[in-house]
Amino acid sequence: MKLVFAGTPEVAVPALDALIASGRHEVAAVVTRPDATAGRGRKLVASPVAERAAAAGIEVLKPARPRDEDFLDRLREIAPDCCPVVAYGALLPKVALDVPARGWVNLHFSLLPAWRGAAPVQHAVMAGDEVTGASTFLIEQGLDSGPVYGVVTEEIRGTDTSGDLLGRLAVSGAGLLVATMDGIEDGRLSARPQPAEGVTVAPKITVEDAAVDWSAPALRVDRLIRGCTPAPGAWTLVGGERLKLGPVTLVPDRTDLAPGELAVGKNSVHVGTGSHAVLLGEVQPQGKKRMPAAAWSRGTHLPAGTTLGR
Numbered sequence: 001m002k003l004v005f006a007g008t009p010e011v012a013v014p015a016l017d018a019l020i021a022s023g024r025h026e027v028a029a030v031v032t033r034p035d036a037t038a039g040r041g042r043k044l045v046a047s048p049v050a051e052r053a054a055a056a057g058i059e060v061l062k063p064a065r066p067r068d069e070d071f072l073d074r075l076r077e078i079a080p081d082c083c084p085v086v087a088y089g090a091l092l093p094k095v096a097l098d099v100p101a102r103g104w105v106n107l108h109f110s111l112l113p114a115w116r117g118a119a120p121v122q123h124a125v126m127a128g129d130e131v132t133g134a135s136t137f138l139i140e141q142g143l144d145s146g147p148v149y150g151v152v153t154e155e156i157r158g159t160d161t162s163g164d165l166l167g168r169l170a171v172s173g174a175g176l177l178v179a180t181m182d183g184i185e186d187g188r189l190s191a192r193p194q195p196a197e198g199v200t201v202a203p204k205i206t207v208e209d210a211a212v213d214w215s216a217p218a219l220r221v222d223r224l225i226r227g228c229t230p231a232p233g234a235w236t237l238v239g240g241e242r243l244k245l246g247p248v249t250l251v252p253d254r255t256d257l258a259p260g261e262l263a264v265g266k267n268s269v270h271v272g273t274g275s276h277a278v279l280l281g282e283v284q285p286q287g288k289k290r291m292p293a294a295a296w297s298r299g300t301h302l303p304a305g306t307t308l309g310r
Contacts, residue, residue: 126227134173147191
């Protein structure tokens with residue numbers, strides 16, 4: 001089939017690579033979000049998908065909005081059979097959805113109908129799910145509600161951050177997307193409606209959502225931090241300033257600390273929660289680089305009785 005691929009961040013690149021390498025389908029063009037400012041110099045930078053497509057000699061379309069007439073006219077000129085989508089980052093209007101004869105097929109990183117929305121992997125980790133996966137489905141006007149072509153499953157490990165899990169799903173999901181394109185072309189694959197039961201929603205995780213509540217049980221604290229790593233980054237207050245937190249280690253046999261209370265050792269920093277203590281891993285003070293929590297505590301000269309979250 002002739003394809004127009006839509007995607008923006010790094011997690012979409014494995015799927016684009018897999019489609020290019022398949023040898024069966026032609027990636028005629030790529031649709032991605034416009035260049036955005038990044039880095040200290042605030043220079044305009046192309047998306048990872050745009051850079052990969054340009055390196056492969058593929059036409060790159062960067063509409064400000066996917067309903068722009070210039071973009072729609074070019075899409076009609078290309079006349080794709082199907083448009084695979086991975087983390088494009090903008091809502092597609094019906095006028096765009098109607099262009100490819102076989103529709104737009106999204107690779108979504110959850111087992112639909114669970115975790116529809118912008119942050120399925122983060123929510124799966126934060127909820128303590130043991131298994132997740134990826135789904136390919138035909139895009140319709142509802143939020144990730146279209147009929148499903150296929151799924152792959154992935155175990156969520158006890159130490160997984162959302163970044164770890166998303167990295168694995170990007171690879172397994174790329175294979176699923178290629179298989180879905182093959183099945184659609186062959187006519188042997190049909191999309192099945194999602195079940196009405198089991199729908200959960202995964203809205204974008206905000207910076208405010210990533211604040212640690214030390215009165216929560218340690219397991220919930222651990223899941224929140226892992227779910228928010230690497231983005232938007234879990235954090236807490238110490239002396240009125242934000243401290244970013246990397247994944248922690250559960251310490252079930254230490255229950256002598258109040259929620260948020262610090263216990264600083266020579267090579268360790270424990271924090272109390274609503275159940276038992278956790279051992280801090282890496283932290284990042286405002287305006288500084290990430291460092292081991294013990295190094296941070298030595299350099300900060302924390303007064304006795306310091307409590308996080310204030």
